[in-house]
Amino acid sequence: MNTPSLSLPGLRVLMADAGQRRSPAIRLELIRLRCQLVDVIDLGAQPDALPAALERLAPDLVLIDCEQPALPLLEQLGESLQAQPRAVLLFAEQMTPDQMRSALTAGISLPQLAGLALQRLGPLLQLTLARFEHDQALQRDLRHTQTQLAERKLVERARGILMREQGLDEEAAFQRLRQLAMTGGQTLASVAARLIDADQLLRAR
Structure with a gap:
């Protein structure tokens, strides 16, 4: 996989919405940032859909928006990222220490606690990409x-x-x-x- 540029225009983003229902607002912000939203996965209705979507769509970045990340989701994501590394930005209203450790172990580039502030989305996407590039360089x-x-x-x-x-x-x-x-x-x-x-x-x- 080619490492994505830190430039946001054209960035292919796959979103996973775990019950927060903010995807319309996020879509508008991604359009403003000139990113490309390739799909939105409703993890409430399709809790196991993310790995197949990752393989099918090959996004540059995955954005997960949730109240609290479920450990099965993090385990699924970890298996997928091990096979196909991707930059992942996780927004959560709250996370336990175990969930935070599991998120980092899974390969999530940037776990962001205290939810999503749309005005900060652009810088956070760039920070996620930079952290992903740094981690991939260390692995190489x-x-x-x-x-x-x-x-x-x-x-x-x-x-x-x-x-x-x-x-x-x-x-x-x-x-x-x-x-x-x-x-x-x-x-x-x-x-x-x-x-x-x-x-x-x-x-x-």
Whole structure:
């Protein structure tokens, strides 16, 4: 998914109304902000409709307006956001500490307590997008770090195999891996993984 711009014109918004019945006023404000309201889900009549709507409509931002967020809704939303991350702005008149923790765990970008003030909607939408972009950047950095660590471990294991099997020292084993990678046009991690797999097959016989 492409990360949405912080610019509001053209922003595709999916709204979920959980009994507050403010969607007409919100629609007018979104029109004024030049956003695009792709749909309004009535969570009172269709409590399980939000995940399917997220998948079908692929909005840039989800706006949830409720009295108090139900834990089943937050759990549903968390599963959907794990598969397809989205910026989510949640308005609630009240939230318990457990509901607040569940909202953050679910991946809601901005839980906003004390309800919806329409004159603040524009800045809150931008803040939600900025928080979402920040969280996604942190996740990308974490995945990159984890990948680098996993690849380093593969290279260390492969170097150990070469040292054991060919009597090489650490530097010579590493240079051997680099040579294999350059010759085959592969990464060090790929060559290391193949070497480890081959060693495991040979040792299993």
